[in-house]
Amino acid sequence: MTLPHHYREILKGLGEDPEREGLLDTPKRAAKAMQYLCHGYEQSLEDIVNGALFTSDNDEMVILKDIELYSLCEHHLLPFIGKAHVAYIPTGKVLGLSKLARIVDMYARRLQIQENLTRQIADAIQDVTQAAGVAVVIEAQHMCMMMRGVEKQNSTMNTSVMLGAFRESNTTRMEFLQLIGRSK
Numbered sequence: 001m002t003l004p005h006h007y008r009e010i011l012k013g014l015g016e017d018p019e020r021e022g023l024l025d026t027p028k029r030a031a032k033a034m035q036y037l038c039h040g041y042e043q044s045l046e047d048i049v050n051g052a053l054f055t056s057d058n059d060e061m062v063i064l065k066d067i068e069l070y071s072l073c074e075h076h077l078l079p080f081i082g083k084a085h086v087a088y089i090p091t092g093k094v095l096g097l098s099k100l101a102r103i104v105d106m107y108a109r110r111l112q113i114q115e116n117l118t119r120q121i122a123d124a125i126q127d128v129t130q131a132a133g134v135a136v137v138i139e140a141q142h143m144c145m146m147m148r149g150v151e152k153q154n155s156t157m158n159t160s161v162m163l164g165a166f167r168e169s170n171t172t173r174m175e176f177l178q179l180i181g182r183s184k
């Protein structure tokens with residue numbers, strides 16, 4: 001059975017009439033939207049990096065902050081939305097900056113929990129760059145918290161994964177947190 005068929009069943013399950021004018025094309029549209037929101041399943045790390053790894057003797061921290069992040073929680077299929085900040089310390093190879101954002105996007109465009117998303121992004125960057133350290137911080141608001149259940153409208157969830165130098169060195173970690181504006 002196709003995705004539009006299942007959306008039609010969901011409408012019926014909600015007590016709606018899928019034949020009424022406003023809903024006629026909804027199953028098709030909803031299926032298309034959902035497929036777009038999950039298009040990360042069709043991507044791989046190899047496709048995304050696609051040779052954009054360059055030799056460099058830069059061994060200073062590379063940071064990309066405020067990467068817009070849109071994902072879906074795997075528990076409720078509701079969006080969580082926020083920002084990712086990523087950094088790594090190269091050891092001879094640097095990655096095009098847009099590729100960092102695309103790695104974030106590839107994992108975000110799958111069904112996720114924020115903790116795993118953060119970890120997957122960090123591991124992928126580590127894998128690809130063989131960096132001396134990788135840091136990923138995600139701050140996001142979860143619609144499953146805001147629109148239902150406890151209805152905590154203003155709570156932001158923060159997750160971080162620190163690898164290598166970011167884990168071992170306080171100074172390095174503090175520098176990163178300061179640069180993304182998160183140090184106290």
Ligand SMILES: [Zn+2]
Binds near residue numbers: 078
């Ligand atoms: Zn949820």
